[in-house]
Amino acid sequence: xxVEQVGALGHPILxxxxxxxxxxxxxxxxxxxxxxxxxxxxxxxxxxxxxxxxGRVRVQDLGxxxxxxxxxxxxxxxxxxxxxxxxIVGHTRLHVRTRHTPIxxxxxxxxxxxxxxxxxxxxxxxxxxxxYAGFRQWLNAPSSLSRxxxxxxxxxxxxxxxxxALWSLMTKLNKGRWEVRVHLTIASMGAAFCAWGYWVGGLVxxxxxxxxLAQVGVVVVGAxxxxxxxxxxxxxxxxxRHIALAFAGAxxxxxxxxxxxxxxxxxxxxxxxxxxxxxxxxxxxxxVPNRDIAEYLIEVDRLQRAAGRERQKSLLDAxxxxxxx
Amino acid sequence: xxxxxxxxxxxxxxIRATDSTAQTAGAADRAERLPPPAETPAVxxxxxxxxxxxxxxxxxxxxxxxxxxxxxxxxEAQVRLDAARDSVVQIQGFFEGSESSAFHGSGFAVEDGRxxxxxxxxxxxxxxxxxxxxxxxxxxxxxxxxxxxxxxxVRNDLAIVAADDLELPPLKLRPDIPxxxxxxxxxxxxxxxxxxxxEGVANGxxxxxxxxxxxxxxxxxxxxxxxxxLDRRGRVYGVNVSVVTNRQLVGFIxxxxxxxxxxxxxxxxxxxxFSALQLRQRVTTQVLAYESEVLEAEPSGADTQPVRGFVLxxxxxxxxxxxxxxxxxxxxxxxxxxxxxxxxxxxxxxxxVPVAGLTMQHRIVRSAGLxxxxxxxxxxxxxxxxxxxxxxxxxxxxxxxDGLVSLDGFDARISTCVRQYRLFAELYDFSVTVVSIDDxxxxxxxxxxxxxxxxxxxxxxxxxxxxxxxxxx
Numbered sequence: 001x002x003v004e005q006v007g008a009l010g011h012p013i014l015x016x017x018x019x020x021x022x023x024x025x026x027x028x029x030x031x032x033x034x035x036x037x038x039x040x041x042x043x044x045x046x047x048x049x050x051x052x053x054x055g056r057v058r059v060q061d062l063g064x065x066x067x068x069x070x071x072x073x074x075x076x077x078x079x080x081x082x083x084x085x086x087x088i089v090g091h092t093r094l095h096v097r098t099r100h101t102p103i104x105x106x107x108x109x110x111x112x113x114x115x116x117x118x119x120x121x122x123x124x125x126x127x128x129x130x131x132y133a134g135f136r137q138w139l140n141a142p143s144s145l146s147r148x149x150x151x152x153x154x155x156x157x158x159x160x161x162x163x164x165a166l167w168s169l170m171t172k173l174n175k176g177r178w179e180v181r182v183h184l185t186i187a188s189m190g191a192a193f194c195a196w197g198y199w200v201g202g203l204v205x206x207x208x209x210x211x212x213l214a215q216v217g218v219v220v221v222g223a224x225x226x227x228x229x230x231x232x233x234x235x236x237x238x239x240x241r242h243i244a245l246a247f248a249g250a251x252x253x254x255x256x257x258x259x260x261x262x263x264x265x266x267x268x269x270x271x272x273x274x275x276x277x278x279x280x281x282x283x284x285x286x287x288v289p290n291r292d293i294a295e296y297l298i299e300v301d302r303l304q305r306a307a308g309r310e311r312q313k314s315l316l317d318a319x320x321x322x323x324x325x
Numbered sequence: 326x327x328x329x330x331x332x333x334x335x336x337x338x339x340i341r342a343t344d345s346t347a348q349t350a351g352a353a354d355r356a357e358r359l360p361p362p363a364e365t366p367a368v369x370x371x372x373x374x375x376x377x378x379x380x381x382x383x384x385x386x387x388x389x390x391x392x393x394x395x396x397x398x399x400x401e402a403q404v405r406l407d408a409a410r411d412s413v414v415q416i417q418g419f420f421e422g423s424e425s426s427a428f429h430g431s432g433f434a435v436e437d438g439r440x441x442x443x444x445x446x447x448x449x450x451x452x453x454x455x456x457x458x459x460x461x462x463x464x465x466x467x468x469x470x471x472x473x474x475x476x477x478x479v480r481n482d483l484a485i486v487a488a489d490d491l492e493l494p495p496l497k498l499r500p501d502i503p504x505x506x507x508x509x510x511x512x513x514x515x516x517x518x519x520x521x522x523x524e525g526v527a528n529g530x531x532x533x534x535x536x537x538x539x540x541x542x543x544x545x546x547x548x549x550x551x552x553x554x555l556d557r558r559g560r561v562y563g564v565n566v567s568v569v570t571n572r573q574l575v576g577f578i579x580x581x582x583x584x585x586x587x588x589x590x591x592x593x594x595x596x597x598x599f600s601a602l603q604l605r606q607r608v609t610t611q612v613l614a615y616e617s618e619v620l621e622a623e624p625s626g627a628d629t630q631p632v633r634g635f636v637l638x639x640x641x642x643x644x645x646x647x648x649x650x651x652x653x654x655x656x657x658x659x660x661x662x663x664x665x666x667x668x669x670x671x672x673x674x675x676x677x678v679p680v681a682g683l684t685m686q687h688r689i690v691r692s693a694g695l696x697x698x699x700x701x702x703x704x705x706x707x708x709x710x711x712x713x714x715x716x717x718x719x720x721x722x723x724x725x726x727d728g729l730v731s732l733d734g735f736d737a738r739i740s741t742c743v744r745q746y747r748l749f750a751e752l753y754d755f756s757v758t759v760v761s762i763d764d765x766x767x768x769x770x771x772x773x774x775x776x777x778x779x780x781x782x783x784x785x786x787x788x789x790x791x792x793x794x795x796x797x798x
Contacts, residue, residue, distance in 0.1 A: 142703075278738075315747060
């Protein structure tokens with residue numbers, strides 16, 4: 001029986017081997033324990049692991065208030081028998097392996113569906129990305145569809161390869177094919193969802209003619225990117241929840257800042273920048289009834305005040321050189 | 326339909342000498358200007374003699390050149406220049422304590438010889454920023470001293486300035502307009518090159534322009550602004566004001582008949598009478614009076630032009646000049662026809678800030694076999710090409726409002742953007758973009774831009790413009 005104590009980053013910080021039927025391993029804060037955990041949520045004598053004759057391990061909780069969890073479930077009073085798995089004592093994670101444990105490269109996925117459907121998910125995500133890139137290409141530079149698709153595919157594959165390679169390098173899991181596939185699955189799903197979502201967001205904004213929707217769309221894209229990154233870290237790396245949250249949050253902020261600089265430009269006080277509103281859609285059935293000119297002009301009338309505010313801001317920013325008053 | 330091409334590059338003459346090379350060149354020229362120019366071509370100098378290759382005959386040539394020079398001396402230009410030399414001064418503007426001039430122009434003495442007439446745009450910086458800029462005159466005899474602005478007429482681009490102790494021989498004014506074809510001369514200090522006279526022909530008043538200008542076919546260059554335009558008898562019929570750049574010898578002169586009224590107003594120096602804020606308000610009032618007259622005037626007949634089913638306004642005010650042309654679209658399968666109309670702005674509140682201008686561009690964008698989605702993308706691209714005319718020093722950023730609006734016969738997205746001038750709170754720029762959304766093979770992208778107008782007046786012009794757009798297949 002091999003017991004590993006896992007640190008906050010998901011990496012083993014302590015390993016201990018126990019052999020022989022009946023070998024016991026006590027876990028707790030007490031110095032008498034075989035594995036001493038420095039965890040205020042753990043009891044002095046918290047859990048007892050016993051190696052059975054058949055090579056499996058019995059896990060027992062020693063009547064603690066917080067209990068002991070195996071694979072996310074609380075251990076019943078009479079204990080539970082496992083071949084391998086994750087045991088949580090207080091806030092400390094322990095990994096237990098026995099000789100029955102198949103030691104493959106593949107580690108336990110936190111979510112079953114990713115494990116089960118990773119191939120179709122990866123294929124679907126990549127296809128969605130390619131479709132979006134091809135569509136954009138066709139839309140912006142009107143040329144034949146096949147050519148657009150080829151260009152779009154190349155762009156997509158380039159972006160996905162970059163993403164996957166970067167993550168593989170960062171997580172140092174670039175040994176096997178399956179890790180690459182996990183990275184690719186989540187990367188492609190995330191990218192496709194962001195891209196299509198952004199375009200669909202524009203359509204919705206037009207339909208409602210509500211400019212704020214475009215901004216809501218940007219927020220949604222940002223949130224999607226954040227979730228994709230978080231899932232990526234949780235599913236495909238050994239990082240814990242807090243590290244994953246921090247990492248995903250920081251990355252989202254950096255990506256948003258770059259996107260913002262590209263889209264808006266650094267100079268927010270550009271006096272020639274006009275916000276024309278949502279793009280027009282020709283021949284679309286309109287959702288919102290049109291206004292007549294008089295109604296529109298009433299709204300234009302309010303622009304005087306808005307322009308005045310812009311001037312005040314501009315004067316605060318850069319006072320007149322020689323106002324003389 | 327008048328072509329606007331000629332006026333596209335209309336630019337004020339006042340050229341700021343900013344680089345140091347221009348400054349040093351100018352200083353050298355002032356030194357050279359002192360000996361009478363008539364002497365220069367008269368006799369070949371010894372240096373010329375030495376440079377001549379040996380063997381070439383030299384004796385007769387000197388005599389011939391002297392003869393030519395004598396003929397030139399008796400030329401009218403020489404007479405005009407000599408008569409006016411002492412009446413003309415160079416006006417220089419200096420930034421704070423700087424020794425080299427920030428801008429310069431010309432001026433000339435009238436009435437009792439104590440008042441000097443020049444262009445408003447020559448002294449505009451000093452009027453707007455009295456604590457930053459000071460004015461100085463430089464007379465032909467080398468005297469120099471500070472100048473004060475006594476009166477301004479923004480609309481006719483005229484100003485009266487005076488110095489405390491300066492009295493020059495005045496020039497006489499001619500109140501009427503010279504006949505077309507009459508010989509004329511312009512005097513000034515072009516590009517800081519010293520006192521210069523150019524000869525040309527007066528071509529009468531320019532037609533279809535609200536601000537009266539005499540068309541002068543002759544060279545006018547930056548720095549000659551404010552200089553006198555003389556007729557055959559040496560009388561001043563106008564003041565040099567502007568030139569069409571990149572064209573040959575098309576200059577404009579403000580008629581002299583506007584000078585007496587301004588002289589009557591000239592009293593104490595403006596800076597003693599008014600605060601900077603009051604001065605700006607006076608300038609704004611003059612601009613707005615001009616603007617409402619030019620831009621808000623009802624056109625004689627509602628002039629429209631039918632293009633591919635759309636009926637588009639061309640003359641929404643009088644004085645509009647339009648042209649129609651093909652434009653290269655953003656993609657080879659997109660065709661763009663443009664009707665471009667404008668009322669050229671002839672008014673500057675300070676240099677580089679033209680106001681009371683109107684531009685209107687209708688673009689008919691047509692698809693040549695593009696799918697509706699692709700075409701839509703192209704139309705949005707055409708609409709997004711917004712003009713970049715403002716400078717951060719002069720205007721605040723735009724505030725915009727957009728919406729779907731039912732116009733006469735078609736629906737459109739209208740985006741209105743308005744920005745205010747930093748120095749002149751009553752002046753606004755409008756930029757309105759109309760994009761039709763009814764047809765997936767053809768779209769109208771129309772833009773109305775107003776420069777330096779009152780907000781109410783802008784709204785009224787916008788209403789007139791939107792009301793005139795029509796779909797009538």
